[in-house]
Amino acid sequence: MVANYQHPGIYIREIPNARSIQGASTSVAAFIGTAESGPYKTPALVTSWNAYTRQFGNLTWYGFMSWAVYEFFQEGGTHCYIVRTTDSGQGAVATASIGNITLKAASVGIWGNSLQVCITHGSPGKATGGGSSDQTPIFNLLVVVADSVINPTQAPTDQATLLLIAYVKQNALSKTSINNSSYYVLEAYNGFTVPDASFQTRINTHSMFIRVPTTDTMRPVNTPTPLPFNNGRNPTWDFQGALDTLATVQELSLLAMPDTVGVTDDSGAADTITQSQLANQGLSTCQDLESLFYVIDPPFGLNMSGVLSFKNGTPAPNSSQSGRAINSSYGALYYPWAWIFNPLSNSNVPIPPSGPVLGRYASTDTSMGVWKSPAGVTDGAMRTVTALFAQLTDSDQETLNPNGINALRNLINYGNVIYGARTVSQHRQWTYLSVRRLFIFVEQSLKNGLQWVAFEPNDQTLWAAVTRDIDAFLTVLWGQGALLGAAAQEAFFITCDASNNPPQTRALGQLYIDIGLAPVYPAEFVIIRITQKTAVPDSGS
Structure with missing residues (x-):
């Protein structure tokens, strides 16, 4: 704005500072599944386990979402959204x-x-x-x-x-x-x-x-x-209808659908084919929204061969049928199931892994940052998990890791921990979930923080302002350890000038900002070299 000075004197004019880009939320989870009560297909924010019970009911056998939410808060989660699914079939309570x-x-x-x-x-x-x-x-x-x-x-x-x-x-x-x-x-x-x-x-x-x-x-x-008890019938949950509601909530960053593990075939056996289809539906939603990361639960009772077949879309042993391969950088798969303690019944209860795993995601995001993998004996320690359904060995994990299946393991002196940090993607660039989640975080932060750019004059002044704001945001990330480089210039680059905004693109009302990041990869394999030093005999002896 051009100043209009009409008389001699002192004038005060406030000059706007650089616009700061705030980091997007990374630890708000959406849980989709069945509940005792509450609204259907309406994302509802809950900030504690007590808040969940007031609106959606208590822990229920074969109601896997309730246990997942309970464990999410137990393991460090602070708030999440609940989407109660509807039954599109003929489900009935015994x-x-x-x-x-x-x-x-x-x-x-x-x-x-x-x-x-x-x-x-x-x-x-x-x-x-x-x-x-x-x-x-x-x-x-x-x-x-x-x-x-x-x-x-x-x-x-x-x-x-x-x-x-x-x-x-x-x-x-x-x-x-x-x-x-x-x-x-x-x-x-x-x-x-x-x-x-x-x-x-x-x-x-x-x-x-x-x-x-x-x-x-x-x-x-x-x-x-x-x-x-009699007359109980299995439902047909409308997971897709619940997934469609997530686009209305802007702060979501994580997703779990624990009740997919309850889907069975006509004989009552776990329907791994339909469950793999549901997993791909969840991944497709995450990819479309570009802001969600899906923690996938495996079907109940799978052995090593079974979980590999579920992930890779190959026929299970003694079966000619197979589901769809699960392959996306927007999700991670954990194995095996876990046991947790229910204080009300004084007993251990079997649950799929997404609840405690997402609790560790949220806790690690808060204490370290989204660029830190929620895995290992510290950030991956599941303190409320009492046992695991399978005791995996190093050789088991040698098979699981290359296939993008994260192991839950019981380690001597450390207990039950998350011991894997990979996505289900087969693309080498997106092997690690911390890298994908870092890019989601940066992309969503910039998307939210640069809304002011729309409709501004697309000229050198705007390019400089955008570059300045993004540089400040990424420099802070680099200083926090999210990006690799001895100096900020080695950790990222930003291009927003005439080279990528020629007249023809500006005439179309388009502004291009090219950003490159050098993410920090997790130290998945720690190599220790041990050398034996032999004493050299004294030459004078």
Whole structure:
């Protein structure tokens, strides 16, 4: 603006400083999946686990998103968005009736059909194994599963049963006899007199297997034989519809879809083909938005050959079918599944790895920066993971690493850690996730910080201002250790002048800014050279 001075005197004019470019958010995750309550297909911000439970419900068996969000906050995450998916199929919750009370499985699906419920007499704090008709004012409620489910005559293949078997064995649950039949007690709630509101609240806030939607004022009769849950049906989750909503949230940078691991085929076995398709849908969304990085969960129960087939799109052993190869710089795959401790049930629960992994992403971003790989015995330490489904060896990782599969490992003296830092891309330039996430960070920061450039005169003044602002931003990054170089000039370059903005492009209203970065690569292989020094004999001896 040209100053217009009309009279002698002192004039004050504020001169704008260089516009600073603020770093884009890198640790805000989006979790897509099933929940007990809350709005459908509407990204909702939550800033703590308590905030999640108030809006979306509690931890539920076979509701993998709830566990992932719980672990995200446990491992260092601070805020995330929740997108509850809709069921485009015929999913139903398994139910059981005891007198006037209807109990429901905690989440939708056929898994609930394996549950049974038993009402017994007893005293507070004590659950008896019998179903005597001798009524006492106090009753206990047991959630059980039949011995024949846990120890079948033929090896099961359906995922729901395999998960229950793994849970019972991991927690060393013992059999109990009820009316001369053997059961495993999954949960026991003791010392009730009436199934009133306190009964409902206690079970609904502590159980991961069942819910009490209604109450009564009459003590239910004892059940000599446990009553089965039935009519549970698997859903068809609309993951794509949920993915489409992410474009409305600007600060997102991470993505997980834990409930993809619950997708099964008609026999109930993990549907690895559909799961690989869903993984590619998530990656496609990340590539389109250019701001998200997807942490992919592998199907449950895969061995080394199985996870390699899932990643590479090759037929699994003893199968002629294969899914799509998973290949993109906008995602990472972790293996195997993990066990975490549930303080409400005092037991270990199986979960896919995305929850604790994303917690470590968020924690490392805060403490170090997006350019630091969330891996290793410090930044990759998963302190709330109690065990892993497979104990991987160095030779296992020699196979996993070249295929872009990041290992979760148990290391002596360090515990359970993330021990891989690769994307699922086969492009050598984008091997490491820290490099891809650094470029996402820089690109989004510049996109947000240079909005003022639009509609400005495309001339030397603008080119100089843009170069100045970007140089200041990248110099700070270099100083923080994000870029490689003994001097800032070695770490990056910026070209925004007449050489890349000739008259013909300016006539089209286009401004070109060419930027080159020298990212810091993680020290994935640490080579230690050991030399033995032999004493030289004294020549005078």
